[in-house]
Amino acid sequence: QQQVKQSPQSLIVQKGGISIINCAYENTAFDYFPWYQQFPGKGPALLIAIRPDVSEKKEGRFTISFNKSAKQFSLHIMDSQPGDSATYFCAATAGGTSYGKLTFGQGTILTVHP
């Protein structure tokens, strides 16, 4: 059972455009929602994360929007650059400030054309 569903599976964006990746979760106990970025040949790396007590978090060109009632959250990449081309994973976990295991979405392969 996939507890975190991610879409789209792949995304192609022109340089300067906005990339949007969506995730939906089922487990209402989840209370921490990170996004990971993975380049070819590398392991995933933490990009940005949000707690459900806020509806939006922004770090540079990356923004997470969170809708607790809909159990959905999304990653927006503004002014997308070719260097943003990577695989992105949303994830979720429960446990307050001491979380144990992450449940990941299926991943989105983002390609940004120059």
Place this chain on the structure above:
Amino acid sequence: DADVTQTPRNRITKTGKRIMLECSQTKGHDRMYWYRQDPGLGLRLIYYSFDVKDINKGEISDGYSVSRQAQAKFSLSLESAIPNQTALYFCATTSGTLGGYTFGSGTRLTVV
């Protein structure tokens, strides 16, 4: 040196063979994890360990076993490899606070 080191980076093995994937970390964290990555399926948890004496099954533990030899070392074994275990395997560690996981660079395993 990398914070999380996985060996080997690539491995081709035959069906029925036993194989061990190794992971070591220099972060000093207690929590370690093994994930498997398949296209379209994301990362799925195989096993995890919160300290040397604590081992827990993840969502896809069948066909795998682990050993936590020390705080810094966590190995994954395939007792009798089968082709559908062909995948990219990642080891990760975390302190358990909201600092995120640190992943290794992965082991690409092919079972023929």
